[in-house]
Amino acid sequence: MKIYIVFSLMTVLLTFSLVKSLAITQPMPFKLSLLKGDSARFVFQIQAITSKNSQTCLLSVSGFEPLKVTLDEEKVTVNAGSIKKVYGTVYVPEDAQLGRYEGKITASCNPSISMEGISGSAITTSMSTNFVINVVESIEEREVTPIPEEKRRKPGSLLLSLILVIILIIGSIYYWKRRK
Numbered sequence: 001m002k003i004y005i006v007f008s009l010m011t012v013l014l015t016f017s018l019v020k021s022l023a024i025t026q027p028m029p030f031k032l033s034l035l036k037g038d039s040a041r042f043v044f045q046i047q048a049i050t051s052k053n054s055q056t057c058l059l060s061v062s063g064f065e066p067l068k069v070t071l072d073e074e075k076v077t078v079n080a081g082s083i084k085k086v087y088g089t090v091y092v093p094e095d096a097q098l099g100r101y102e103g104k105i106t107a108s109c110n111p112s113i114s115m116e117g118i119s120g121s122a123i124t125t126s127m128s129t130n131f132v133i134n135v136v137e138s139i140e141e142r143e144v145t146p147i148p149e150e151k152r153r154k155p156g157s158l159l160l161s162l163i164l165v166i167i168l169i170i171g172s173i174y175y176w177k178r179r180k
Contacts, residue, residue, distance in 0.1 A: 022055060023047040024107050024127040032090065033134040039091040044129060046086065046107050048078040053111040055125075059086060063103030066096050067133060071105075078109070090133055098135050104128045 027044040034040055048055050055078045061069045068091040078084040088105075106128045 022051065022109055022125055022127060023049075024105070024129045026129050027088070027105065027131045031134075032132070033136050034090065034092045035136060035139065036092055036094050036096055039089055041087060041089055042131075043085055043087050044105060045083050046076065046078050046109070046127075047083045048080060049083065051078075051080050051111070054079050055109040055111050057084075057107040057109040060106045060108075061088070061103060062106070064090075064101050064131075064133065067092055067101055067135075069103065069131075069133075092133075092135050096135050098137055101133045101135065103131050103133075105131055 023046075025045040025047065027042045029040075029042065032040060032042065046055070046057055057076050057078060059071050059074055059076065061071060069088060070091075071086060071088040073086060076084050076086060106126060108124055108126045110124050
């Protein structure tokens with residue numbers, strides 16, 4: 001009986017720490033306005049930054065009919081402590097009505113856990129994010145924000161920063177020795 005209680009308590013605590021460590025972001029671009037016959041790409045993230053376990057997530061889209069919203073992947077793995085970008089495409093058929101279409105993107109994630117003699121999945125966490133797509137009549141009304149590129153530092157910028165810090169330290173030491 002004691003073992004069962006201890007195991008149950010460990011499972012609840014472990015599950016709580018796994019659940020609180022996940023997040024799903026709103027798709028980018030935030031403002032997506034398309035003409036009939038248009039298509040556009042979007043991206044969102046599943047974040048497991050504070051998670052100690054990898055997550056396997058099943059992805060689904062709902063509520064955009066008659067628009068066609070597809071994801072590049074229906075199942076993704078988010079490694080512990082990381083962020084996974086998921087891309088998708090929106091297509092507006094020629095016969096779609098003008099207006100605002102609201103839907104959801106849902107990620108149902110299972111953490112991979114393993115302890116001595118035990119492995120598997122503790123709990124499924126479902127997260128959703130809203131997504132709004134406007135179908136407009138003219139190109140003047142259309143507003144499409146491009147998906148931002150990842151900003152990467154140039155390798156030399158880190159080296160230059162390090163050199164500047166070293167120069168400042170040496171200069172400070174020289175200044176204080178001279179002052180004495």
